[in-house]
Amino acid sequence: MLVFVRDFRNLFLLLVACLSLALPRLSHAQDELPDVLIKRISTEVLDTIRADKAIRSGDLSKVIVLVDSRIMPNVDFQRMTASAVGPAWRQASAEQQKRLEEEFxxxxVRTYAGALAQVTTQTISMKPFRASPDDKEVVVRSEIKGAGDPIQLDYRLEKTPGQGFGWKIYNLNVLGVWLVETYRTQFSQEINAKGLDGLITTLSERNKSNNKKG
Incomplete structure (x- = not known):
């Protein structure tokens, strides 16, 4: 049975929630350094979540709108899904790839709903950013500070070419654990046991179960 990430999911969600105000200033964000972008968005979003009782109460419909309109445009989700699936992604049909992205x-999104309500007095602290102007991929390191020990939150971003040029996130690190690598291990076990269609079925059944639980 596929065992999904649980121990750090709430921390991971807090990290991703910190991306949800990127679109209103997208044209400005295109000119920002990655660490400046993450810092600005994170600060704005923490303030917004605190002010929105519906999000804090876990209103899934509002979370879905938030993710679709504000977060996903700033994430290379196809790369994230492909990396999580691993080598089997190249053997997947177009329909299988589509289903994997949808279910993932x-x-x-369902995990986000359980975590957004936990934002209270946290603040963002950025670590020194080291990168060359020619770098196409970078790591932005930060911490969430609040009650208890600081929480390590890191982002891997890539520079995207063409119209809408800017930086997009393709992996997330919470407390030293990279999300994509964690899911890759779990997905690989499922693929080895049941194949790609088995992984899709497992994800679908898991999502249906979560939906029934509310």
Whole structure:
């Protein structure tokens, strides 16, 4: 049976929630350094979540709108899904790839709903950013500070070419654990046991079960 990430999911969600105000200033964000972008968005979003009782109460419909309109445009979700699936992604049909992206997205959105309500007095602290102007991929390191020990939150971003040029996130690290690598291990076990269709079925059943639980 596939065992999904649980121990750090709430921390991971807090991290991803910190991306949800990117679109209103997208044209400005295109000119920002990655660490400046993450810092600005994170600060704004923490303030917004605290002010929105519906999000804090776990209103899934509002969370879905938030993710679709504000977060996903700033994430290379196809790369994230492909990396999580691993080598088997290249053997997947277009329909299988589509289903995997859909079910993986639902899984993460459902996880968001359980975590957004936990934002209270946290603040963002950025660590020194080291990168060359020519770098196409970078790591932005930060911490969430509040009650208890600081929480390590890191982002891997890539520079995207063409119209809408800017930085997109393709992996997330919470307390030293990279999300994509964690899911890759779990997905690999499922693929080895049941194949790609088995993984899709497992994700779908997990999402249906979560939906019934509310």
């Amino acid at each position: 997205k639902i899984l993460l």
